[in-house]
Amino acid sequence: xxxxxxxxxxxxxxxxxxxxxxxxxxxxxxxxxxxxxxxxxxxxxxxxxxxxxxxxxxxxxxxxxxxxxxxxxxxxxxxxxxxxxxxxxxxxxxxxxxxxxxxxxxxxxxxxxxxxxxxxxxxxxxxxxxxxxxxxxxxxxxxxxxxxxxxxxxxxxxxxxxxxxxxxxxxxxxxxxxxxxxxxxxxxxxxxxxxxxxxxxxxxxxxxxxxxxxxxxxxxxxxxxxxxxxxxxxxxxxxxxxxxxxxxxxxxxxxxxxxxxxxxxxxxxxxxxxxxxxxxxxxxxxxxxxxxxxxxxxxxxxxxxxxxxxxxxxxxxxxxxxxxxxxxxxxxxxxxxxxxxxxxxxxxxxxxxxxxxxxxxxxxxxxxxx
Numbered sequence: 001x002x003x004x005x006x007x008x009x010x011x012x013x014x015x016x017x018x019x020x021x022x023x024x025x026x027x028x029x030x031x032x033x034x035x036x037x038x039x040x041x042x043x044x045x046x047x048x049x050x051x052x053x054x055x056x057x058x059x060x061x062x063x064x065x066x067x068x069x070x071x072x073x074x075x076x077x078x079x080x081x082x083x084x085x086x087x088x089x090x091x092x093x094x095x096x097x098x099x100x101x102x103x104x105x106x107x108x109x110x111x112x113x114x115x116x117x118x119x120x121x122x123x124x125x126x127x128x129x130x131x132x133x134x135x136x137x138x139x140x141x142x143x144x145x146x147x148x149x150x151x152x153x154x155x156x157x158x159x160x161x162x163x164x165x166x167x168x169x170x171x172x173x174x175x176x177x178x179x180x181x182x183x184x185x186x187x188x189x190x191x192x193x194x195x196x197x198x199x200x201x202x203x204x205x206x207x208x209x210x211x212x213x214x215x216x217x218x219x220x221x222x223x224x225x226x227x228x229x230x231x232x233x234x235x236x237x238x239x240x241x242x243x244x245x246x247x248x249x250x251x252x253x254x255x256x257x258x259x260x261x262x263x264x265x266x267x268x269x270x271x272x273x274x275x276x277x278x279x280x281x282x283x284x285x286x287x288x289x290x291x292x293x294x295x296x297x298x299x300x301x302x303x304x305x306x307x308x309x310x311x312x313x314x315x316x317x318x319x320x321x322x323x324x325x326x327x328x329x330x331x332x333x334x335x336x337x338x339x340x341x342x343x344x345x346x347x348x349x350x351x352x353x354x355x356x357x358x359x360x361x362x363x364x365x366x367x368x369x370x
Contacts, residue, residue: 073366077284077302077346079359081277084252085270089243092116094261099272101257105248111272114244114265123237130230137223143214152208159201166190166197252276255357275357282314282361284344290365291319291342299349302363307354312361314346 092114099111173190176182256273259265282302298316303309322341348355 073290073364074362075284075286075290075365077282077344077361077363079280079304079355079357079361080283081275081280081357083255083357084249084274084276086111086246086249086272086274087268087270088114088246088265089267090114090116090119090240091264091266092119092244094259094263094265097257097259097261099248099254099257101254103254105252105254105274107248107251109248111246111248111254112259114246116244119237119240119244123234123241126230126233126237130227130234133223133226133230137220137227140215140220140223144211149208149211152204152211156201156204156208159197159204163194163197163201166194170194246271248274250274250276277356280348280352280355280357281317282346282348284346284363285322285341286344286365287339288321288342289339291344294319294344300346300363302346302361304355304359304361306356306359307352312352313349315349316344316346318343318345320345 093116095113095115097112099105099109105111170187170190170193173182173187177184177187252274254272255275257271258269258273259271265271294316296316296319299313300316301311302314303311320343322343
């Protein structure tokens with residue numbers, strides 16, 4: 001006798017006969033179709049796996065990009081311009097100072113005036129000395145006056161008469177001495193008087209000839225030189241007087257004023273500083289390893305924060321080394337060496353309105369195209 005297998009329980013349902021038809025699933029799903037609740041978890045799992053994979057790939061890619069990309073090297077510079085320090089060539093006190101800081105001045109405009117009464121007095125004295133020298137030169141050019149010639153002629157006549165009288169006295173004394181009527185002493189005195197009279201006559205004749213001939217060429221040259229010397233002294237003092245008014249050498253803007261009215265100033269001390277805003281450039285101080293391959297005429301891009309941080313193309317025109325004090329010093333005892341600093345001047349390719357000295361500029365040196 002064959003026994004029926006015991007009923008089995010699966011999923012909470014009891015089956016008495018394997019050949020019995022299966023009960024339809026809850027909800028009335030057709031035969032052979034998967035339940036919807038089983039398909040949804042599989043789709044969500046695949047989407048999550050894809051998102052994770054994409055995220056991991058993006059993270060790995062970004063990490064690799066950050067590792068291999070070159071680090072930016074920002075170099076900072078500063079706008080600079082031609083600066084003119086105006087100083088006085090003479091001393092004195094500031095009388096007026098029309099120039100004010102920030103004012104635009106034209107070439108030749110008065111910046112300040114200096115008061116120096118002693119200099120003006122010396123100029124007056126030099127002008128008087130020139131007048132004396134000029135009058136003396138005119139006297140020499142005119143020659144000897146007729147009255148002087150007549151006076152010298154009269155002196156010749158008087159000396160001639162004295163010489164004749166001395167000659168007669170000598171002759172009489174000599175005769176008396178020969179007859180023993182006069183002593184030898186009287187003869188000696190007569191002889192001396194005759195000699196003096198002859199010399200006086202000769203001197204009078206020379207003075208008369210000098211008066212007739214007039215002044216020599218050398219005397220005229222000395223007088224002319226004295227006039228030239230006086231004129232040179234006046235020219236020097238007049239140049240110094242002109243320096244009492246300090247003017248702008250070029251059209252520029254007053255950048256700095258270092259003095260006030262009433263102050264005493266000395267020659268050579270800067271009084272006013274001017275900047276030429278038509279000649280503005282950007283200055284970068286770079287280590288020598290950063291200027292490798294850089295040459296005049298190269299272009300690169302900078303940004304100026306004061307002008308909206310917009311890119312500005314500039315051209316290199318000057319590359320010059322700085323002093324020994326300006327350099328990068330090695331910190332390691334071996335395996336490194338000192339580097340000098342070079343000044344690079346770059347001018348904007350196109351006119352840049354509003355660029356003023358002192359404005360900062362920066363550039364990505366590794367990313368700059370040169």
